[in-house]
Amino acid sequence: MTAPSSPDHEAIERFRRLLRIPTISYTDESRVDTARFEEFRDALADAYPALHERLEREVVDGHSLLYRWRGTSDRDPLVLMAHQDVVPVVESEWEHEPFAAAIVGDGNTAELHARGAIDDKGSLVAIMEAVERLVGQGFTPSRDVYLAFGHNEETAGGGARAIVEVLRERKVRPMLVLDEGGAVVDGVIPGITVPTAMIGVAERGVMTLTLTVREGGGHASTPPAFPATARLARAIGRLHRHPFPTRMAPPVRAMFATLAPHAPQPLRALFSNLAVTGPVLARILTLRGAEMNAIVRTTAVVTELAGAPGENVLATRARASVNIRLLTGDTVAGATERVRRVVGDPRVEIEVRHGSDPSPVSPWRGAAWRTLASAVHRSLGEEVVATPYVQLGASDSRWFTVLSDHVYRFTPFHLTRAERDALHSHNERIRVQVWLRGIDFYRELIAAC
Numbered sequence: 001m002t003a004p005s006s007p008d009h010e011a012i013e014r015f016r017r018l019l020r021i022p023t024i025s026y027t028d029e030s031r032v033d034t035a036r037f038e039e040f041r042d043a044l045a046d047a048y049p050a051l052h053e054r055l056e057r058e059v060v061d062g063h064s065l066l067y068r069w070r071g072t073s074d075r076d077p078l079v080l081m082a083h084q085d086v087v088p089v090v091e092s093e094w095e096h097e098p099f100a101a102a103i104v105g106d107g108n109t110a111e112l113h114a115r116g117a118i119d120d121k122g123s124l125v126a127i128m129e130a131v132e133r134l135v136g137q138g139f140t141p142s143r144d145v146y147l148a149f150g151h152n153e154e155t156a157g158g159g160a161r162a163i164v165e166v167l168r169e170r171k172v173r174p175m176l177v178l179d180e181g182g183a184v185v186d187g188v189i190p191g192i193t194v195p196t197a198m199i200g201v202a203e204r205g206v207m208t209l210t211l212t213v214r215e216g217g218g219h220a221s222t223p224p225a226f227p228a229t230a231r232l233a234r235a236i237g238r239l240h241r242h243p244f245p246t247r248m249a250p251p252v253r254a255m256f257a258t259l260a261p262h263a264p265q266p267l268r269a270l271f272s273n274l275a276v277t278g279p280v281l282a283r284i285l286t287l288r289g290a291e292m293n294a295i296v297r298t299t300a301v302v303t304e305l306a307g308a309p310g311e312n313v314l315a316t317r318a319r320a321s322v323n324i325r326l327l328t329g330d331t332v333a334g335a336t337e338r339v340r341r342v343v344g345d346p347r348v349e350i351e352v353r354h355g356s357d358p359s360p361v362s363p364w365r366g367a368a369w370r371t372l373a374s375a376v377h378r379s380l381g382e383e384v385v386a387t388p389y390v391q392l393g394a395s396d397s398r399w400f401t402v403l404s405d406h407v408y409r410f411t412p413f414h415l416t417r418a419e420r421d422a423l424h425s426h427n428e429r430i431r432v433q434v435w436l437r438g439i440d441f442y443r444e445l446i447a448a449c
């Protein structure tokens with residue numbers, strides 16, 4: 001694979017050491033083992049001495065990390081983000097122990113199996129490797145470079161937001177912020193066979209509604225004609241039968257326009273005349289699986305359900321949670337109104353439990369975009385097509401949109417469908433060669449800025 005004591009081999013060994021520290025996030029914060037985060041912080045200092053000598057480090061909000069690498073100018077800095085925490089594991093489902101960082105296979109196909117191998121220590125450690133090497137070469141960036149590593153991204157905690165507060169007080173206005181997000185993928189968009197670097201220029205909003213139906217209660221032996229549970233079920237049925245309308249948001253249009261020259265006919269015509277073909281294409285995409293459906297509409301799904309506390313009593317309160325992901329252009333208020341209309345029943349109470357609108361959209365033209373795209377080409381391959389897209393999941397980067405108009409979401413790894421499916425699931429893994437190229441990407445990006 002890589003010769004022992006070669007720089008690549010040593011980088012991989014550092015990566016494995018960091019993957020073995022289980023920095024797991026739990027929604028119930030009392031379950032978080034904070035000592036692991038201290039251990040991780042110390043291990044970073046130990047693995048990257050030149051970086052720690054040269055950069056200033058602050059610990060924010062308990063365990064988040066903010067590094068500053070002073071450049072020749074402190075104007076318009078670059079911010080590279082990643083998160084230290086990982087999601088929990090169900091150990092029995094894994095083929096290899098999730099925190100052993102086993103290397104499986106050899107040669108160009110060797111894989112590193114570990115929780116966090118991609119999400120998101122893959123990025124975090126690749127960033128550290130890139131900076132360590134540049135510092136070691138005596139490189140000084142032309143602008144400041146910040147490394148912002150939150151510690152509770154997976155549970156939507158406040159680490160990254162606290163970092164944003166620190167930077168805002170200091171009036172830091174980044175020219176480019178890069179966080180985890182899309183990867184280099186093949187065959188995701190129908191008809192496109194060239195590898196595609198999916199760079200998130202926006203992310204969807206997230207909200208949860210609570211639907212509640214109340215009634216008097218009583219014994220299950222004498223139920224009323226239309227009990228709370230049935231009324232709630234009717235509301236859920238209506239929601240499910242009336243999904244949000246399909247729509248081509250501007251970044252989605254831009255994605256198809258970018259990919260059109262690489263598509264065979266008749267798809268090429270379909271992708272390049274969206275003013276006419278947009279509605280038809282959107283409808284076709286809804287039939288191409290859950291991912292394609294989610295890029296052309298706001299999605300809503302009932303997740304939690306609750307009824308009576310016992311099998312033989314009537315529910316005095318029947319409740320459902322509806323998790324909604326808002327496409328660029330929709331709002332929490334608008335989506336709530338639409339659900340109210342579709343449910344069409346004043347006895348179903350509808351309440352916003354929490355909600356945030358979609359992020360602003362970063363441009364897919366101009367200097368920041370070009371810098372990103374050319375770093376992709378130089379490090380990941382000339383044949384890779386960089387395209388904007390709307391990220392389907394939420395990331396910490398949404399907090400940075402108050403600091404910068406140029407917030408992008410991209411993970412510089414070429415991943416297969418199976419590798420992407422393993423994120424947040426069992427057998428998370430990355431091919432060693434793929435990870436090493438990610439280091440090159442961050443080096444190119446820092447040098448180009």
Ligand SMILES: [Zn+2]
Binds near residue numbers: 083119120153180
């Ligand atoms: Zn992540």
